[in-house]
Amino acid sequence: MIAEYIAGVDIGGTKLITTIADATGIKARVYQHTQLQGDTLTIPKQVYYLIQKTAEYAGIHHEEVKAVGIATCSPFEKKGKYKEIVAPNLCGGLAGNEHLPNDWTSIPLEEFMSDLYQNVVIENDCVAAVVAEKLFGAGKMYDNLVYVTWSTGIGAGAYVDGRLIRGKNDNAPHFGHIFIAEDGPQCGCGNYGDLEAIASGTAIARDYGVRSAKEVFDNYRRGDTKAIHIVHRAARNFARGLASLNALFDTEYIVLGGSVMNDSDILLPLIREEFYTSFPVLSKNVIIEKSSLFEYIADISALSLVMPASWIESWRAGSQWKQAPALIKL
Amino acid sequence: MIAEYIAGVDIGGTKLITTIADATGIKARVYQHTQLQGDTLTIPKQVYYLIQKTAEYAGIHHEEVKAVGIATCSPFEKKGKYKEIVAPNLCGGLAGNEHLPNDWTSIPLEEFMSDLYQNVVIENDCVAAVVAEKLFGAGKMYDNLVYVTWSTGIGAGAYVDGRLIRGKNDNAPHFGHIFIAEDGPQCGCGNYGDLEAIASGTAIARDYGVRSAKEVFDNYRRGDTKAIHIVHRAARNFARGLASLNALFDTEYIVLGGSVMNDSDILLPLIREEFYTSFPVLSKNVIIEKSSLFEYIADISALSLVMPASWIESWRAGSQWKQAPALIKL
Numbered sequence: 001m002i003a004e005y006i007a008g009v010d011i012g013g014t015k016l017i018t019t020i021a022d023a024t025g026i027k028a029r030v031y032q033h034t035q036l037q038g039d040t041l042t043i044p045k046q047v048y049y050l051i052q053k054t055a056e057y058a059g060i061h062h063e064e065v066k067a068v069g070i071a072t073c074s075p076f077e078k079k080g081k082y083k084e085i086v087a088p089n090l091c092g093g094l095a096g097n098e099h100l101p102n103d104w105t106s107i108p109l110e111e112f113m114s115d116l117y118q119n120v121v122i123e124n125d126c127v128a129a130v131v132a133e134k135l136f137g138a139g140k141m142y143d144n145l146v147y148v149t150w151s152t153g154i155g156a157g158a159y160v161d162g163r164l165i166r167g168k169n170d171n172a173p174h175f176g177h178i179f180i181a182e183d184g185p186q187c188g189c190g191n192y193g194d195l196e197a198i199a200s201g202t203a204i205a206r207d208y209g210v211r212s213a214k215e216v217f218d219n220y221r222r223g224d225t226k227a228i229h230i231v232h233r234a235a236r237n238f239a240r241g242l243a244s245l246n247a248l249f250d251t252e253y254i255v256l257g258g259s260v261m262n263d264s265d266i267l268l269p270l271i272r273e274e275f276y277t278s279f280p281v282l283s284k285n286v287i288i289e290k291s292s293l294f295e296y297i298a299d300i301s302a303l304s305l306v307m308p309a310s311w312i313e314s315w316r317a318g319s320q321w322k323q324a325p326a327l328i329k330l
Numbered sequence: 331m332i333a334e335y336i337a338g339v340d341i342g343g344t345k346l347i348t349t350i351a352d353a354t355g356i357k358a359r360v361y362q363h364t365q366l367q368g369d370t371l372t373i374p375k376q377v378y379y380l381i382q383k384t385a386e387y388a389g390i391h392h393e394e395v396k397a398v399g400i401a402t403c404s405p406f407e408k409k410g411k412y413k414e415i416v417a418p419n420l421c422g423g424l425a426g427n428e429h430l431p432n433d434w435t436s437i438p439l440e441e442f443m444s445d446l447y448q449n450v451v452i453e454n455d456c457v458a459a460v461v462a463e464k465l466f467g468a469g470k471m472y473d474n475l476v477y478v479t480w481s482t483g484i485g486a487g488a489y490v491d492g493r494l495i496r497g498k499n500d501n502a503p504h505f506g507h508i509f510i511a512e513d514g515p516q517c518g519c520g521n522y523g524d525l526e527a528i529a530s531g532t533a534i535a536r537d538y539g540v541r542s543a544k545e546v547f548d549n550y551r552r553g554d555t556k557a558i559h560i561v562h563r564a565a566r567n568f569a570r571g572l573a574s575l576n577a578l579f580d581t582e583y584i585v586l587g588g589s590v591m592n593d594s595d596i597l598l599p600l601i602r603e604e605f606y607t608s609f610p611v612l613s614k615n616v617i618i619e620k621s622s623l624f625e626y627i628a629d630i631s632a633l634s635l636v637m638p639a640s641w642i643e644s645w646r647a648g649s650q651w652k653q654a655p656a657l658i659k660l
Binding site: 075077086094095143144160161163165166167168169170171172173174175177178179180181182187189190191194237240241243244245247248249250251252277278279280281282 | 502
């Protein structure tokens with residue numbers, strides 16, 4: 001029997017993490033800061049380099065890596081056969097993002113990677129997360145399932161009628177950019193009054209005048225009335241966003257992840273109370289829970305995109321995502 | 331060759347229309363006012379009665395009707411094997427709808443009809459409309475296609491990745507009930523500040539203080555500043571609703587129908603101007619057009635749900651939906 005290995009890659013605005021796994025579990029995990037200076041192949045080359053280094057740490061030959069799953073910030077734009085990454089937090093050439101140290105308008109990652117590996121799957125990080133939730137989380141039994149991240153940004157991935165939905169450029173469902181108010185603060189995407197501008201972790205911190213949502217929740221726990229007001233308003237708008245998403249997807253199960261959900265003891269009751277007041281026929285039987293994969297979701301999402309079907313049962317049985325070796329900084 | 335006939339049924343809050351067609355075109359069309367008094371089988375029995383009468387007008391035996399497509403106001407709720415209609419404008423037993431002359435909480439239409447016909451397909455009227463747009467309208471070439479009706483209410487039907495999306499109770503996408511403002515007037519569904527409450531034809535008329543949106547548009551054309559303000563605000567919010575829908579579906583083509591779109595010369599430029607200001611990567615290549623089937627959509631939607639594949643080419647070639655006989659009132 002020939003050993004078979006897969007790689008998972010997580011591309012964020014600040015960190016790039018690569019993981020190597022086989023049928024028995026995760027073998028090595030490595031990260032670097034995301035390189036934002038250079039030409040448009042800077043990140044693709046960094047991904048390739050990191051997979052090679054991770055293979056070394058895993059003690060395997062790089063050529064044994066047969067498939068690469070990549071979970072990345074997005075959106076995408078399809079150009080011919082391949083999609084490119086057109087993400088505001090990576091590309092300095094997009095309007096409004098001139099603070100980044102590059103002039104990229106898109107990153108041709110798929111074409112670059114497809115020349116190097118037999119099987120490459122690139123999805124938005126929340127789309128990858130919903131695939132992981134469907135394979136390994138509480139979403140296994142549901143044909144209609146949504147994963148939502150509530151973090152510095154807001155995003156989602158969804159199964160509808162048992163199928164992962166993608167849309168024309170693989171950008172469905174870009175949940176953070178639905179409008180939730182007639183007016184409001186400006187989002188990084190240019191919109192005024194969309195969900196991310198009003199209710200993200202970044203927005204919660206901005207409304208209080210601090211650097212992180214965590215500080216606002218700490219103040220909330222001390223009974224600070226300003227913090228309570230801001231958190232309640234954010235939770236209400238987030239829940240109304242979920243109700244809008246449910247009106248369009250008619251879903252069964254909404255799984256919540258992301259750093260803001262570290263304060264799920266405060267947020268879940270607020271979200272549920274608001275959500276179930278919306279159009280009862282649509283909202284009443286929808287389940288809303290914090291992800292059971294919560295702290296492991298980044299480790300397992302990218303791998304889920306290319307995991308062979310024959311591995312799934314043993315990974316489930318052993319909760320292999322919990323057994324990952326320590327993350328190595330390069 | 332045995333003659334084959336199909337029936338189309340359109341169930342609205344005020345009218346019930348039935349149509350009989352064969353491979354060569356529409357044979358007869360009949361309508362009655364929707365009966366809202368009696369037990370929960372009142373409407374199912376009325377549908378059955380009207381199909382029989384329409385068969386008479388078509389000069390065929392009722393037994394020759396092999397398939398029935400039903401386009402109806404909704405939402406639905408699945409109960410066991412069959413879905414029931416739980417529509418606020420039909421069911422007087424739902425909270426807030428006590429003005430209706432019945433105490434129904436749901437209508438078991440699918441079970442009733444499935445005992446009578448070999449093939450019964452029941453969908454929301456906008457879902458049926460997007461099937462018609464995909465078969466006979468400008469949507470033929472698109473895998474990602476949305477039909478939106480802007481009428482007294484607001485609704486939609488959608489293909490994503492080439493597949494009609496339905497959700498757990500066949501209620502996707504209930505577009506009128508996404509939230510578009512943090513607060514706002516109450517919708518018939520109970521929501522405050524959803525799209526239908528803020529931008530529907532009913533809302534436009536209410537904001538001006540008249541009985542129909544048509545009067546507001548007449549005043550708009552006379553340069554009335556109040557009418558201009560109300561129409562511009564409604565068009566802006568409608569366009570922001572379309573941008574939200576597109577953020578979640580990543581669509582290619584949005585087809586607009588419904589009575590408010592009779593004033594598309596005023597509305598389309600306003601909608602497009604607002605829509606394309608939203609997150610450019612997502613909005614820039616989306617096409618927004620008035621439906622080419624506009625005045626025929628109700629005639630062809632229900633039939634499209636059950637039309638045999640072998641009929642499609644000749645129906646397309648002859649634009650059979652334009653050749654329907656006059657509607658007969660029973």
